[in-house]
Amino acid sequence: MSEPATKLKTLTREQMAARLAADIPEGWYVNLGIGAPTLVANYVADREVVFHSENGLLGVGPKPEDENVEPWLINAGKQYITMMAGGSTFDSADSFGLIRGGHLDLAVLGGYEVAENGDLANWSTGANDAGPAVGGAMDLGAGAKQVWVLMDHTTKTGDSKLVTKCSYPLTALGSVTRIYTNIAVIDVTPNGFVLRDTAPGVTFEDVQARTSAVLHRA
Amino acid sequence: MIDKFVPDVEAALENVHDGVTIMLGGFGSVGLPNQLLDGLAAKGVRGITLIANNAGAAFGSMVTLLETGAVEKVVCSYPRNAQSTLFVDLYRDGKIGLELVPQGTLAERIRAASAGIPAFFTPTAAGTQLGAGKEQREINGRLCVLEQALHADVALLEAWQADRWGNLSYKLAGRNFNPIMAGAAKLTIVQTQHKVELGEMSPDEVMTPGIYVNRVVHIPYGDPVL
Numbered sequence: 001m002s003e004p005a006t007k008l009k010t011l012t013r014e015q016m017a018a019r020l021a022a023d024i025p026e027g028w029y030v031n032l033g034i035g036a037p038t039l040v041a042n043y044v045a046d047r048e049v050v051f052h053s054e055n056g057l058l059g060v061g062p063k064p065e066d067e068n069v070e071p072w073l074i075n076a077g078k079q080y081i082t083m084m085a086g087g088s089t090f091d092s093a094d095s096f097g098l099i100r101g102g103h104l105d106l107a108v109l110g111g112y113e114v115a116e117n118g119d120l121a122n123w124s125t126g127a128n129d130a131g132p133a134v135g136g137a138m139d140l141g142a143g144a145k146q147v148w149v150l151m152d153h154t155t156k157t158g159d160s161k162l163v164t165k166c167s168y169p170l171t172a173l174g175s176v177t178r179i180y181t182n183i184a185v186i187d188v189t190p191n192g193f194v195l196r197d198t199a200p201g202v203t204f205e206d207v208q209a210r211t212s213a214v215l216h217r218a
Numbered sequence: 219m220i221d222k223f224v225p226d227v228e229a230a231l232e233n234v235h236d237g238v239t240i241m242l243g244g245f246g247s248v249g250l251p252n253q254l255l256d257g258l259a260a261k262g263v264r265g266i267t268l269i270a271n272n273a274g275a276a277f278g279s280m281v282t283l284l285e286t287g288a289v290e291k292v293v294c295s296y297p298r299n300a301q302s303t304l305f306v307d308l309y310r311d312g313k314i315g316l317e318l319v320p321q322g323t324l325a326e327r328i329r330a331a332s333a334g335i336p337a338f339f340t341p342t343a344a345g346t347q348l349g350a351g352k353e354q355r356e357i358n359g360r361l362c363v364l365e366q367a368l369h370a371d372v373a374l375l376e377a378w379q380a381d382r383w384g385n386l387s388y389k390l391a392g393r394n395f396n397p398i399m400a401g402a403a404k405l406t407i408v409q410t411q412h413k414v415e416l417g418e419m420s421p422d423e424v425m426t427p428g429i430y431v432n433r434v435v436h437i438p439y440g441d442p443v444l
Contacts, residue, residue, distance in 0.1 A: 053391075054321060055245040055246075055248075055391050055394050056245075056391060056393055056394055057391060070390065071248075071441035071442055071443070071444075072248055072389045072390040072391055072392050072441065072442065073390045073391050074245075074246055074248050074391050074444070076245075078246040078247075078299070078444060080444075083390075089390055089391065089393055090393065091325075091393050091394065091395070091396070091397045091398055091425075092245070092271070092321070092324075092325040092393075092394050092395045092398060093325045093326060093328070093329040093397075093398045095325070096321060096322030096325045096326065097322075097326075099322055100322050100326070100340065100341075100342060124347070131297065131298055131305060131306035131309050131310070132297075132316070132318050133295070133296045133297055133298050133318070134295055134296070134318055134319075134320050134321070134348065135295050135296045135320075135321050136295070136320065136321040136322060137320070138320040138322075138323075138342050138343050138346060138348065139320050139321060139322030139323070139342045142340075142341045142342045142343075142344070143322070143341075143342065169346065169347050170345060170346045170347075171346065172342075172345075172346070173344065173345040173346075173361065
């Protein structure tokens with residue numbers, strides 16, 4: 001399926017991250033996946049949101065200035081970070097115990113595909129592309145209370161990333177609850193995809209035309 | 219008198235033989251026992267099965283161990299890093315084995331081994347390629363897979379502080395897999411940045427009690443480098 005001829009004004013990655021961040025309530029414990037999801041931390045403003053990193057940290061703060069780097073403090077993406085006052089450190093079993101035990105309010109993940117039943121594909125393109133690696137994606141997908149996916153609505157070639165059934169290898173079954181794309185916000189419900197919000201100037205029909213599964217009105 | 223300190227890396231790695239299954243602490247380069255890894259490479263041990271979150275990623279002497287074919291198989295969640303294609307090349311050429319495990323399942327399998335739990339059910343990986351071929355059961359309405367405890371012959375770990383009883387503490391993100399691996403191996407070998415007297419760490423500060431630790435070597439090598 002290729003993209004319809006009309007060209008939409010789409011959100012930037014930063015705008016997508018800001019749109020998602022606007023929906024995170026104060027007090028939530030949140031894990032941000034590697035890549036675009038990490039941008040979300042820049043947009044929670046004054047709300048106290050506690051960010052988790054898989055390598056055993058709660059209360060992750062912003063990136064340090066070069067002169068203030070603490071060499072023993074990295075995130076799961078192996079970048080230097082800071083800790084907020086109130087932060088805590090723990091071992092990898094506790095770190096994944098809090099994910100798998102359903103204590104984490106939200107995981108924000110990237111995605112290759114999300115199916116209308118909430119299935120997520122985000123760890124492998126199947127063709128042994130760069131050697132397999134999974135990290136914590138399957139634990140986050142199966143364990144967090146909410147799984148929100150932040151991704152472009154379509155692939156570079158215009159194919160819908162919101163599908164009736166995933167074609168790439170699955171990460172987790174039926175776990176995605178909401179999708180933030182560069183044109184829309186879509187809830188994943190027992191009835192399938194429900195349009196919740198659109199980017200400025202984008203209509204329901206625009207979103208449906210770029211979605212290979214059925215889109216429902218809220 | 220109990221004294222688990224050994225004089226050097228060579229003594230720390232005594233009786234680590236070919237065909238050994240090794241757990242390696244660390245997440246990225248933080249909490250990674252670099253000098254024990256150097257010692258392992260220098261000793262020329264071969265036929266290694268390496269269990270580590272980033273086994274295969276090119277940190278320190280991991281490169282030598284991979285290049286010389288000393289590692290037969292890795293068990294890990296993320297066997298690659300942005301700076302190197304070494305593991306991916308070996309894997310593509312069929313020169314190294316890989317058991318890919320979701321990171322939380324890896325941690326829990328290690329913890330289970332440490333705590334005497336032979337196997338457990340988890341929803342992680344159910345219905346995916348990494349859950350394929352494993353016993354499945356629906357529990358409370360969710361599909362789960364049976365995962366086995368993961369044991370090793372030897373654990374190589376890094377601590378921030380250690381005393382002669384083998385009590386350990388870790389620094390910030392340096393904790394990661396180190397405490398859980400301490401209890402999952404028959405022989406647990408630790409390199410520590412700081413050697414402290416008994417009682418210098420208060421009981422509340424000890425993160426890994428010495429019961430899990432067999433040998434400690436004091437190596438004040440300084441900060442990790444990404």
